Amino acid sequence: MIGPYYLQLLILIGINTIMATSLNLILGYTGQLSIGHAAFMSLGAYGSALVTLHFGFPFLVSLLCGALFAAFFGIIIGLPTLRLKGDYLAIATLGLGEIVRIVFLNLELTGGAVGLRGIPKKTTLLWVVLAVLFTVFILSRIIRSRIGRAFIAIREDETAADSMGINSTYYKTLCFGVGAFFAGLGGGLFAHYMRYLNPNSFGFMRSIEHLCMVVLGGLGNMWGAFIGATILTVTPELLRTVADLRLLIYGAVLVLMMRVRPQGLLGQPLRNGIPLLGRFFQQARPKL
Amino acid sequence: MKSRKRTMFVAAAAVLCLVLLAAIAGCAPKEPANGGDETTEIKIGMVGPLSGDAAAYGINILRAAEIAIEEANASGELGDITLKIISEDTEGDWAKAANAFTKLIDVDGVSVIIGGVLSSESEAGSDIVKDAAIPTISPSSTSVDLTKGNPYLFRNCLSDEVQAVQLAEFAVEELGMGKFAILFTKNDYGESLRDAFKNKAEELAEVVAVESFMDKDNDFKAQITKIKEKNPDCLYIAGYYTEAAKIAQQAQQAGMDIQLLGADGLCNVVFLEVGEDAVEGTYATSGFYPDDPMTAVQDFVKAYKDKHGEEPDMFAAQGYDAARIVIEAIKSKGTTSEQIREGIAATADFPGITGKTSLDEEGDTIKDVLILKVENGKFVRVR
Amino acid sequence: MFIQQLINGLILGSTYALIALGYTMVYGIIELINFAHGEIYMFGAFVGLILVTVFKVPFILAFLLAMAAGALLGITVEYLAYRPLRQSSRLAALISAIGASIFLSNLALLIMGAQPYTFPSPFDATVYRTSLFVISKVEIIVLASSILLMIALTLFVQRTKVGKAMRATAQDKDTASLMGININRIITITFAIGSALGAAAGVMVGVYFRTVTPTMGLMPGLKGFVAAVIGGIGNIPGAMFGGIALGIAEVMGAAYISSQYRDAVAFALLIIVLLLKPSGLLGRTAQEKV
Known part of the structure; x- marks a missing residue:
C-alpha cells in the first residue's frame, strides 16, 4: 500500500513535527532563542534507548523515561542560562548542545564514537501519529492556559511581564522543561526507529534544522511547525533527483523562502512595524 | 476577515505539503515486480x-x-x-x-x-x-x-585489528621501537585502531601517551607538546591523511624527532603534499599500493x-x-x-x-x- | 611545557581572532549572526590559493586581491540575502544567512571538489627555539597580522568619518539616518570590511594550516563567533581578546584536562563568561530600555 520509503518519510515528518512544535513553544511562544534543541533530542534518544536495552521496559515507559530525562536536564542546564537574553541565550544553548554531544562522544555507556547498536525497532507510524497528537494537544492546552499567557507576556516584553507579577525565571524554566520533555519524546521515537545512535547526528546543524522548521512554518503557530517540518523533511529528499545540486538548491530555497515570506508561511505579520520578537531583541544591544 | 485569510493560508500550506509528498511519490519510477524473469x-x-x-x-x-x-x-x-x-x-x-x-x-x-x-x-x-x-x-x-x-x-x-596488530609487531621487531605514543581521531575508525594498537603495543613494549583529536581539526600542538614531554620514540597516528600530515608537520616544528606510524587512512597524495619532508620515513599499513x-x-x-x-x-x-x-x-x-x-x-x-x-x-x-x-x-x- | 602550551594557545587564538574580527564588525552594525562569514573565509582562502598557484601572483598581492574578492562576495550576500529582510524579524535574516552559508559551501564543493588543496607556504620554515618554547616564523606572522588588523580596524572605527558613521548606525539606525547618514551605504561598507577581514583570515589560516577545503569554514566560523561573544560582541579589541582566551582555554583544556574534552572546555568557557558577564569580557553592559 505504502512503500517503506514513504512510510519512513512520514515517520520522520512526525518526529520532526514534535521537535519543531516543542521548539516553537520555546521560541515562538516564549521568545527564547535556543540553538540546542538537538541536545535535548539526543538526551531523550539515549535515555530511552539505554532504558530499553538495559531494563527491557515497555516502549511507552522507555519513551517516558527518555522524555523525563531530557526534561530533567533541560531544567538543570536551562536554569543558569535562562538569565541570558536574545543572541546570548542562543549562543549559550549552542555551546551547551555541543558539550552534550562531546560528552556522549566520550561516554563508555553510550558506545562513544562507535555509537549505540541493537536498539529494537518499536516506533511505528501509529506511535508517531499518537505522539504528535499528544504533543500538539498538550502544548495547545498549555498555550491557552494561564501559563501560556505568561509565556506570551514574556515574549512580548519581559520587563513588563515581570512588573505585572509574572515570575519570568519560573516560567522560562518551565517552558524549557516542557520543550525539552517533548524534544526527548521525539528523540526516543527516533532512537527506536533508527535502531542505532551516534552523537554526530545531534550536532548544531541539526539544531539549526529544527530552528529553520519553526521559522519557516511561522513562529507561534502550531500548524506552522508541522508545515515547516514537512517541507524541510521532504525538500532534501525531493532534491535527490538533482544529485550534485541538491544542497545548493536547498540553501537557495531557504534564502528565497525568507525573502518571499519573512514571517514564515503561517507566521503572524508584523505589528506596528515591530517585528515579532523585535522588542525582545532590542535588549542587550551591543555598541561598536 | 483576518481569520479567513489565516484559514486560507493554513489550507494553502497544507496543500503545498500534500503536493510535495505527491511529488516524491510521483518521481518514483513504477517498479516492475522484482521477479526473476529476464532483467537486462x-x-x-x-x-x-x-x-x-x-x-x-x-x-x-x-x-x-x-x-x-x-x-x-x-x-x-x-x-x-x-x-x-x-x-x-x-x-x-x-x-x-x-x-x-x-x-x-x-x-x-x-x-x-x-x-x-x-x-x-x-x-x-x-x-x-x-x-x-x-x-x-x-x-x-x-x-x-x-x-x-x-x-x-x-x-x-x-580490519582495524589486523592493521594495528601487524604494524605494532613490525615496529617493535623490525624497527626496534620501545616507547609508543598514540594520537587518534575521535571517531569509530580512530577508536578501534587505538584499541587494537594499544593492546598489542602494551604487550610488546610500552605506551607512554594516548591523546585524541577531532576530525577536521587543524591544530594539534597542544597534544603534541603533551606527547613530547613523555619522550616516546614512535608516534602512531590513527586518523586520516589531512590531519595526519598536519600532525607530522607540527611535530617536526615542535622539534620532535620521532618515527611516525599510521594506518590505511594515511594513504593519499594529500598526506605527501601537505606533509612534505615532515612525513618522510613514515610507515603505514595499507591494502593498496598505486605503484604495484x-x-x-x-x-x-x-x-x-x-x-x-x-x-x-x-x-x-x-x-x-x-x-x-x-x-x-x-x-x-x-x-x-x-x-x-x-x-x-x-x-x-x-x-x-x-x-x-x-x-x-x-x-x-x-x-x-x-x-x-x-x-x-x-x-x-x-x- | 606550560609556556609552550601558552604560546600554542596564543597562536591558535589569534587564528580565531582573525575570524572573529569580521564577525564582530557585522554583528555590531546589524545584529545579525552572519553565518555565511565562515564561507567568506573559505572563499578568501580559495581565491588566494588560485591566485598563488595558478596565476603565480606574488603572495602579498594575492592576499590583497583575496580581500577584495571577499569584500565583493560579502556585499553580494548582503544585497541578495540580508537587505530584503532588513525590516523583518532577525530570525528570518538568520535563516537566510544559514541558507546562504549552505549554498556557498556547496557551490565551492561543486566547483573545487572535496579533496583538500595544499596552500604553498610563502614563508620559509624557520623555527626559533629557546629553552622554554619553540615558535615558527609563520606563527609570528599570524599573530602579528591579527594584532595589526585589530589595531587598524580600531583606528578606522574610532578615527575616521566613516567609522564614526558606523558607530552611530550601530547605536541607533533611525537617529543616524536623521543625521544624514546613508544607512545602506554604511551597512555595505561594513559588510565589505568585515568580509575582507574574513577573506584575509582565510588566506592566513590557509597558509598556516596548509590546507583549503570547501567545508573549512564551518567549525572555525562557529569558533570565531564564540570568540567574538566571549570578548564582547561588537567590540573590536574584544574579538582579539576573546579569540585568544578561547585558544588558550582550548589548549589548556587539552593539555591539563583531556584532549577528548578539548572543545567542551572551550564551550564551557563561553558559558561561564556569558553567565558572569553576559556582554562579554570587554563588552559594555547596555542599559535596558523600558
Missing part, C-alpha cells in the same frame, strides 16, 4: 557522503565504482546484462544515510548496494538492508563487529587518472574492489539479490587491486596487509 539492467546503489566534511571519501569511492561498472558494461563480460549505478548522498550524517538506503531499495529497486562509507552510515543501514534482504558491501566501514550477525552486510576493507606493477592495478590507476586527473587513493581502490566483487558475484551466481548475496559471501581469493580478498562467514575481510614507507615524497612498499 541491474541497478547497483551507492550510499556515501558526497557533500559535507567527509565528501572526499565518498566521492572517491563513487568515482572508482563507476569506473568498474563502466568497464564491465563495455567489456561485455556479463553478456546481455548491463549495470547501472545510482548514488545517494548522506552528507556524512548516518540519519540521512538511513533515508538514502531506504530510498535506493524502495524507490529505485536496486539489487545490491555499495556503501556506506563511514562506519556510522553502515551501522544505520545494517538493519534496513537486512530487513529488505539486499546485499550490501561497504568499501570502507571499519568499525568492529559491523558485519556480525547480518548475513546481508559485507565489507572489503582491512600488477596490470590490474596499473590499468585502474591509469583509468582513474585519465578520468579525474588525480591519483586514486585507498578509498577509491577499495570502492573499485567492492564493485568488482559485486560484478563477480553477478557473473558467478546470478542477478537476483539473493543470488548476488550468495556470490559475495562466497568470495574467496578474489584478486583485487587491494590484494587477494576473501570474506569469512561473518562477511568480514581476510586479506594481506602491506606496509608502505614514505621515501623521497612517495609511498614505497616495504612488505
Whole structure:
C-alpha cells in the first residue's frame, strides 16, 4: 500500500513535527532563542534507548523515561542560562548542545564514537501519529492556559511581564522543561526507529534544522511547525533527483523562502512595524 | 476577515505539503515486480557522503565504482546484462544515510548496494538492508563487529585489528621501537585502531601517551607538546591523511624527532603534499599500493587518472574492489539479490587491486596487509 | 611545557581572532549572526590559493586581491540575502544567512571538489627555539597580522568619518539616518570590511594550516563567533581578546584536562563568561530600555 520509503518519510515528518512544535513553544511562544534543541533530542534518544536495552521496559515507559530525562536536564542546564537574553541565550544553548554531544562522544555507556547498536525497532507510524497528537494537544492546552499567557507576556516584553507579577525565571524554566520533555519524546521515537545512535547526528546543524522548521512554518503557530517540518523533511529528499545540486538548491530555497515570506508561511505579520520578537531583541544591544 | 485569510493560508500550506509528498511519490519510477524473469539492467546503489566534511571519501569511492561498472558494461563480460549505478548522498550524517538506503531499495529497486562509507552510515543501514534482504558491501566501514550477525552486510576493507596488530609487531621487531605514543581521531575508525594498537603495543613494549583529536581539526600542538614531554620514540597516528600530515608537520616544528606510524587512512597524495619532508620515513599499513606493477592495478590507476586527473587513493581502490566483487558475484551466481548475496559471501581469493580478498562467514575481510614507507615524497612498499 | 602550551594557545587564538574580527564588525552594525562569514573565509582562502598557484601572483598581492574578492562576495550576500529582510524579524535574516552559508559551501564543493588543496607556504620554515618554547616564523606572522588588523580596524572605527558613521548606525539606525547618514551605504561598507577581514583570515589560516577545503569554514566560523561573544560582541579589541582566551582555554583544556574534552572546555568557557558577564569580557553592559 505504502512503500517503506514513504512510510519512513512520514515517520520522520512526525518526529520532526514534535521537535519543531516543542521548539516553537520555546521560541515562538516564549521568545527564547535556543540553538540546542538537538541536545535535548539526543538526551531523550539515549535515555530511552539505554532504558530499553538495559531494563527491557515497555516502549511507552522507555519513551517516558527518555522524555523525563531530557526534561530533567533541560531544567538543570536551562536554569543558569535562562538569565541570558536574545543572541546570548542562543549562543549559550549552542555551546551547551555541543558539550552534550562531546560528552556522549566520550561516554563508555553510550558506545562513544562507535555509537549505540541493537536498539529494537518499536516506533511505528501509529506511535508517531499518537505522539504528535499528544504533543500538539498538550502544548495547545498549555498555550491557552494561564501559563501560556505568561509565556506570551514574556515574549512580548519581559520587563513588563515581570512588573505585572509574572515570575519570568519560573516560567522560562518551565517552558524549557516542557520543550525539552517533548524534544526527548521525539528523540526516543527516533532512537527506536533508527535502531542505532551516534552523537554526530545531534550536532548544531541539526539544531539549526529544527530552528529553520519553526521559522519557516511561522513562529507561534502550531500548524506552522508541522508545515515547516514537512517541507524541510521532504525538500532534501525531493532534491535527490538533482544529485550534485541538491544542497545548493536547498540553501537557495531557504534564502528565497525568507525573502518571499519573512514571517514564515503561517507566521503572524508584523505589528506596528515591530517585528515579532523585535522588542525582545532590542535588549542587550551591543555598541561598536 | 483576518481569520479567513489565516484559514486560507493554513489550507494553502497544507496543500503545498500534500503536493510535495505527491511529488516524491510521483518521481518514483513504477517498479516492475522484482521477479526473476529476464532483467537486462541491474541497478547497483551507492550510499556515501558526497557533500559535507567527509565528501572526499565518498566521492572517491563513487568515482572508482563507476569506473568498474563502466568497464564491465563495455567489456561485455556479463553478456546481455548491463549495470547501472545510482548514488545517494548522506552528507556524512548516518540519519540521512538511513533515508538514502531506504530510498535506493524502495524507490529505485536496486539489487545490491555499495556503501556506506563511514562506519556510522553502515551501522544505520545494517538493519534496513537486512530487513529488505539486499546485499550490501561497504568499501570502507571499519568499525568492529559491523558485519556480525547480518548475513546481508559485507565489507572489503582491512580490519582495524589486523592493521594495528601487524604494524605494532613490525615496529617493535623490525624497527626496534620501545616507547609508543598514540594520537587518534575521535571517531569509530580512530577508536578501534587505538584499541587494537594499544593492546598489542602494551604487550610488546610500552605506551607512554594516548591523546585524541577531532576530525577536521587543524591544530594539534597542544597534544603534541603533551606527547613530547613523555619522550616516546614512535608516534602512531590513527586518523586520516589531512590531519595526519598536519600532525607530522607540527611535530617536526615542535622539534620532535620521532618515527611516525599510521594506518590505511594515511594513504593519499594529500598526506605527501601537505606533509612534505615532515612525513618522510613514515610507515603505514595499507591494502593498496598505486605503484604495484600488477596490470590490474596499473590499468585502474591509469583509468582513474585519465578520468579525474588525480591519483586514486585507498578509498577509491577499495570502492573499485567492492564493485568488482559485486560484478563477480553477478557473473558467478546470478542477478537476483539473493543470488548476488550468495556470490559475495562466497568470495574467496578474489584478486583485487587491494590484494587477494576473501570474506569469512561473518562477511568480514581476510586479506594481506602491506606496509608502505614514505621515501623521497612517495609511498614505497616495504612488505 | 606550560609556556609552550601558552604560546600554542596564543597562536591558535589569534587564528580565531582573525575570524572573529569580521564577525564582530557585522554583528555590531546589524545584529545579525552572519553565518555565511565562515564561507567568506573559505572563499578568501580559495581565491588566494588560485591566485598563488595558478596565476603565480606574488603572495602579498594575492592576499590583497583575496580581500577584495571577499569584500565583493560579502556585499553580494548582503544585497541578495540580508537587505530584503532588513525590516523583518532577525530570525528570518538568520535563516537566510544559514541558507546562504549552505549554498556557498556547496557551490565551492561543486566547483573545487572535496579533496583538500595544499596552500604553498610563502614563508620559509624557520623555527626559533629557546629553552622554554619553540615558535615558527609563520606563527609570528599570524599573530602579528591579527594584532595589526585589530589595531587598524580600531583606528578606522574610532578615527575616521566613516567609522564614526558606523558607530552611530550601530547605536541607533533611525537617529543616524536623521543625521544624514546613508544607512545602506554604511551597512555595505561594513559588510565589505568585515568580509575582507574574513577573506584575509582565510588566506592566513590557509597558509598556516596548509590546507583549503570547501567545508573549512564551518567549525572555525562557529569558533570565531564564540570568540567574538566571549570578548564582547561588537567590540573590536574584544574579538582579539576573546579569540585568544578561547585558544588558550582550548589548549589548556587539552593539555591539563583531556584532549577528548578539548572543545567542551572551550564551550564551557563561553558559558561561564556569558553567565558572569553576559556582554562579554570587554563588552559594555547596555542599559535596558523600558
